[in-house]
Amino acid sequence: MTPCDCCGSSDWNPLFVENGIQLGKCPHCDLHSIEHIPDADARMTEMEEGHYAGDLEVLDAESQMTMEKVMASMFQRYVDIAKPLVPGGTWLDIGCGAGLLIGLAQKAGYTGEGLELNAARREAAIKQTGVTVHSEPVELLKLPDDSYDVISLINVFSHLTSPTETLAELRRILKPGGVLVMATGEMTDGVQKSHVFNWNLGDHLYFLGDRTIDVYAKNLGYDVVEHRRAWLPDEMFSKEWLTVKGRSSAKNAIKTAVRITPGGLRLLRAVMLRRQADSKAHSGVFALRPSAG
Numbered sequence: 361m362t363p364c365d366c367c368g369s370s371d372w373n374p375l376f377v378e379n380g381i382q383l384g385k386c387p388h389c390d391l392h393s394i395e396h397i398p399d400a401d402a403r404m405t406e407m408e409e410g411h412y413a414g415d416l417e418v419l420d421a422e423s424q425m426t427m428e429k430v431m432a433s434m435f436q437r438y439v440d441i442a443k444p445l446v447p448g449g450t451w452l453d454i455g456c457g458a459g460l461l462i463g464l465a466q467k468a469g470y471t472g473e474g475l476e477l478n479a480a481r482r483e484a485a486i487k488q489t490g491v492t493v494h495s496e497p498v499e500l501l502k503l504p505d506d507s508y509d510v511i512s513l514i515n516v517f518s519h520l521t522s523p524t525e526t527l528a529e530l531r532r533i534l535k536p537g538g539v540l541v542m543a544t545g546e547m548t549d550g551v552q553k554s555h556v557f558n559w560n561l562g563d564h565l566y567f568l569g570d571r572t573i574d575v576y577a578k579n580l581g582y583d584v585v586e587h588r589r590a591w592l593p594d595e596m597f598s599k600e601w602l603t604v605k606g607r608s609s610a611k612n613a614i615k616t617a618v619r620i621t622p623g624g625l626r627l628l629r630a631v632m633l634r635r636q637a638d639s640k641a642h643s644g645v646f647a648l649r650p651s652a653g
Contacts, residue, residue, distance in 0.1 A: 390569020449509025455516035459485030517544035546644030586647035
């Protein structure tokens with residue numbers, strides 16, 4: 361087992377297996393990670409070829425665009441978090457998908473820029489926004505110090521092969537007083553396999569735990585200026601979730617059936633929220649600012 365990416369500990373407690381992939385937890389900082397993290401080159405190949413963990417497919421560009429439009433109000437909240445902290449300036453969206461968040465940032469008065477490793481999504485983002493969208497990992501771009509007022513990392517943390525390396529690089533290219541807006545899964549103590557509808561292990565490599573973001577912040581020179589936590593089942597079993605198509609045709613068929621059945625969503629929510637009443641799974645949204653000095 362490689363040392364914990366967050367705190368460097370060699371301790372790792374196995375939790376459960378999904379699709380033959382083991383998830384475990386660091387007992388010192390609560391970072392959750394899969395047992396075998398792919399190297400950066402392997403991850404890059406997966407993104408370029410549109411697959412992960414063997415033959416599981418990355419969401420295609422058309423599905424990504426549909427998802428973003430359905431989830432537009434959720435994406436807007438990231439702009440709303442940034443705006444009071446940094447009213448304007450340059451905004452870099454890491455893992456920008458089809459470019460919806462960049463467009464929202466532009467409408468709010470920011471100068472947008474993106475980074476997307478998947479070629480089809482990257483072309484969609486360029487077409488949608490007209491901005492520069494980088495095609496390489498941020499660690500390889502050699503961007504100047506203090507380049508951006510806002511950087512967003514939305515549902516990207518879990519896909520990183522070395523979050524410490526990425527977060528350190530983002531701190532370097534953030535301007536003093538700038539802000540990193542990050543959203544990712546956050547699992548509290550006692551999380552179980554049944555607490556998440558589909559973990560997608562192999563695509564998702566890491567999840568934050570109770571103490572993880574504070575340890576990352578202390579080690580890498582950030583201050584946590586905002587932390588919002590939402591119960592994941594409440595977000596998952598929603599009208600938006602039913603509209604978005606995922607990678608599984610069987611699950612997509614179930615979503616469609618529920619959506620077109622009168623009262624289907626209300627019944628599904630009642631059943632699933634009762635079934636997952638003890639879920640320890642959350643989605644965390646954070647605003648991190650480089651520490652002074």
